[in-house]
Amino acid sequence: MPDLEDRIKESQRMGIQITKESEDDRLMTLSVGPQHPGSGHFRFVVKLDGDYIVHCDPDPGYVHRGEEKMCEYRNFIQNIPHLERPVIHDSTNITYSYSLAVEELTGIQVPRRGQFIRAIASELNRQIYTLYWLAIYGIFLGHSTMFMWPTGDRELFIDLMEALTGARVTHAFNIPGGVRNDIPNGFKDRCLRQISYYEKRLKEYEDIFYNNPLVRQRTEGVGILTKEDAIGLGVTGSVLRASGVPYDIRKAEPYDIYNEIDFKVQYMQTGDSFARAYVPFLDMRESCHIVRQLLDKMPESGEVRAKLQANPRGPPGEAYRRVESGRGALGYYIISDGSPKPYRVKISVGSFRNMLALPHLLVGAKMGDMPVIYWALNYWPVEADR
Amino acid sequence: MATLPEEFRFGNFLASIIWIVLIIVVILTLVVLPLIFVVLFYLPLPPVNGEVLTPYLFLSMIVDPSRTLPIIKFYIHQTPFRVIVFPGFVFAAIVAAATIFVERKFLAKMQLRVGPLYAGVWGVGEGILQLAADGLKVISKEIVVPSGADRPIFWATPVAYVATAAAVVSLIPTAPGWVASNTSVGLIAVFAILGFFPLIALLFSWASNSKYPFIGGLRALHQMIAFEIPFILSALSVVILAGSLNLTQIAQTQHAFWFIIFLPVSAFVFFISSLAELERVPFDLPEAESEIVAGWLTETSGMIYGLIQLGSYLKVYALAALFVILFLGGWHGPQIFPPQLGPTNAPTIEKMVTLQGFYNGETVNAVFWFLVKTVIVIMLMLLPRGISPRIRIDILLHTGWYKLIVLAFVNMFVALALIYAGVLGPGGSISIH
Numbered sequence: 148m149p150d151l152e153d154r155i156k157e158s159q160r161m162g163i164q165i166t167k168e169s170e171d172d173r174l175m176t177l178s179v180g181p182q183h184p185g186s187g188h189f190r191f192v193v194k195l196d197g198d199y200i201v202h203c204d205p206d207p208g209y210v211h212r213g214e215e216k217m218c219e220y221r222n223f224i225q226n227i228p229h230l231e232r233p234v235i236h237d238s239t240n241i242t243y244s245y246s247l248a249v250e251e252l253t254g255i256q257v258p259r260r261g262q263f264i265r266a267i268a269s270e271l272n273r274q275i276y277t278l279y280w281l282a283i284y285g286i287f288l289g290h291s292t293m294f295m296w297p298t299g300d301r302e303l304f305i306d307l308m309e310a311l312t313g314a315r316v317t318h319a320f321n322i323p324g325g326v327r328n329d330i331p332n333g334f335k336d337r338c339l340r341q342i343s344y345y346e347k348r349l350k351e352y353e354d355i356f357y358n359n360p361l362v363r364q365r366t367e368g369v370g371i372l373t374k375e376d377a378i379g380l381g382v383t384g385s386v387l388r389a390s391g392v393p394y395d396i397r398k399a400e401p402y403d404i405y406n407e408i409d410f411k412v413q414y415m416q417t418g419d420s421f422a423r424a425y426v427p428f429l430d431m432r433e434s435c436h437i438v439r440q441l442l443d444k445m446p447e448s449g450e451v452r453a454k455l456q457a458n459p460r461g462p463p464g465e466a467y468r469r470v471e472s473g474r475g476a477l478g479y480y481i482i483s484d485g486s487p488k489p490y491r492v493k494i495s496v497g498s499f500r501n502m503l504a505l506p507h508l509l510v511g512a513k514m515g516d517m518p519v520i521y522w523a524l525n526y527w528p529v530e531a532d533r
Numbered sequence: 534m535a536t537l538p539e540e541f542r543f544g545n546f547l548a549s550i551i552w553i554v555l556i557i558v559v560i561l562t563l564v565v566l567p568l569i570f571v572v573l574f575y576l577p578l579p580p581v582n583g584e585v586l587t588p589y590l591f592l593s594m595i596v597d598p599s600r601t602l603p604i605i606k607f608y609i610h611q612t613p614f615r616v617i618v619f620p621g622f623v624f625a626a627i628v629a630a631a632t633i634f635v636e637r638k639f640l641a642k643m644q645l646r647v648g649p650l651y652a653g654v655w656g657v658g659e660g661i662l663q664l665a666a667d668g669l670k671v672i673s674k675e676i677v678v679p680s681g682a683d684r685p686i687f688w689a690t691p692v693a694y695v696a697t698a699a700a701v702v703s704l705i706p707t708a709p710g711w712v713a714s715n716t717s718v719g720l721i722a723v724f725a726i727l728g729f730f731p732l733i734a735l736l737f738s739w740a741s742n743s744k745y746p747f748i749g750g751l752r753a754l755h756q757m758i759a760f761e762i763p764f765i766l767s768a769l770s771v772v773i774l775a776g777s778l779n780l781t782q783i784a785q786t787q788h789a790f791w792f793i794i795f796l797p798v799s800a801f802v803f804f805i806s807s808l809a810e811l812e813r814v815p816f817d818l819p820e821a822e823s824e825i826v827a828g829w830l831t832e833t834s835g836m837i838y839g840l841i842q843l844g845s846y847l848k849v850y851a852l853a854a855l856f857v858i859l860f861l862g863g864w865h866g867p868q869i870f871p872p873q874l875g876p877t878n879a880p881t882i883e884k885m886v887t888l889q890g891f892y893n894g895e896t897v898n899a900v901f902w903f904l905v906k907t908v909i910v911i912m913l914m915l916l917p918r919g920i921s922p923r924i925r926i927d928i929l930l931h932t933g934w935y936k937l938i939v940l941a942f943v944n945m946f947v948a949l950a951l952i953y954a955g956v957l958g959p960g961g962s963i964s965i966h
Contacts (some may be wrong), residue, residue: 184823184826185824224894286823288922289814289821289921290922290923292643293922295644361815361921361922363927365925513925514823519825
């Protein structure tokens, strides 16, 4: 919590006079969440001076599940289903980096076809996550059509993932050594049809939402995060890329077969809420190209899963691997003591790091900008609490 | 057979229906009929065909249609009928319920919503079950009064809200002569009554004793005051052209030309301001759920919420109708209904069936065109909900205080210029009087 001098300075920047005596009478403390339609499982306490936010105090932790501790009591394979709980709508990506780290610890080699299927599942799941996120961003702006359309189109991707993995939302598809099963017959055609339909829909999204003058009016120039601040605060993913840093884990530290895929890192220079809302959209569009390439280059047949020993274990050591999830870098740091169970697992999630930018952006903003700034940060409270 | 109870017998089912019918018949004869007699004893009845009616004679006439119609006609032209049934509260409430239904269907079509589009029983009525379910839910839910709330005000304001909306409705004419209250200052009265709404919102939000409703109430107050002035100014240019404040006369002056031809900017300003007045998207800031939960409605529950929703949809009807009267020529339109049904010398029973002496072609035509135009305006008011996000409070106030007031003035000067140039007005080259 910044002290009074800072707040007085902050208010002078906004052109409001606050004295020490009047300060407490003027401010209204508002607890936004956890039972607030605009917060999620999360609370931030804001202090309002009229319509301006002068102080913001994020308070996560309402859905802390102790995922890291739970990992220590299960073996490497048993950990998969519960690890996808924090982000069930991005469940392939959150188990992806775990599988990579375990593979590094145990020295398992993933077959080439398995790597492709992993990447396809990861890209499709990123679409599912981003559509969900976009739907909520739409309703946060009061745009109910933008709430319904992505929710409906997300259903098609869920059907696709159901055909691929057998489950609709929590797939438990990535496992150390590859993926759980091979792709079904006719999946490639179905996927290509879906992608080409979806690209048409993305144009419609752009027309009704991103090119809407009222949406632009509300998001452009709101909550500007400069390049230096973005790097200093350690934000990641679309938030970082919106501030003009073309950093994508798929490009920076390519994992599996991503170094064979040709794609551009999508980024914008402005760093405002509009850029943060638009970069995931550009990512979705780029992701369609990636899926096309993956389906094209995938070997026609072969193993999808390496043979594992009954209780996979490796020599004592440590591994840190990360992937680009829907919310940015998602890393696992695993220490093994040579037993089938990890000694310590640390999950580094993008949500928590993006949340740290929230007080920085909200102070000085208007109250109406609160949901616009908050949800553009690509923050998923459950993942941040783990 | 999971849907039927285990002891289901069709005979029992029939018996229960017969029991219900029997009970209704008994209550009808023992309670309702005596009550009707008591009421009729004190109610003055009209003289029909020269004879003064007694309650007993009145009851005997129910079976004779040729003598019943004059009585119904007599009652229809009384003030209570106009206030309660048509064009007053019941009519407006039916339009409001239809608006809710149409809004949901309309949005469902636009947004791929499944429930309102398909949940239904009849071929045309898909979505009607959603409406019924929502209505039942609102009626049956418990009303929770927050602790520390100002109870009398908390209970009174929803009723006041509906009553105020109904008061606006009572000033709206739907056909020549068909208005509950025909005052010479109708337009001013409408604005005077509309001025109560921010007060009610603020009172309710204060009585809720909660922070989010209070912010919502303040927002409602800011918004309605900011848009009140362009609202009144845009209507003022109509008054300049029509030369009257009486809504019936304003509509009558447009028999040749609709005022939207001369005053398009005013019509635009009036439409935008009425959206803000109604707290509809994109001006639904007082109820912005992602910022302030549900705004000044946060602490409402059950029928309190239902009443406020009813009031706000009555307001939608009232303002759409006002737009039609001020700019779209009121009830004027081509005569498509025949002046009377059936031949004049038809036998009594046919006269009865064709509602002769009761049916008025001009009135029916006026009501038809008025409703058609009102429905179109209501649809236009619903449209932004599908395509537009909510705007921010400072942009809203800026729009209200700077842009719309200037625009409203622009067209007022156009109206004055038309009058003084002798184009319109008394003795003008285009006569609209």
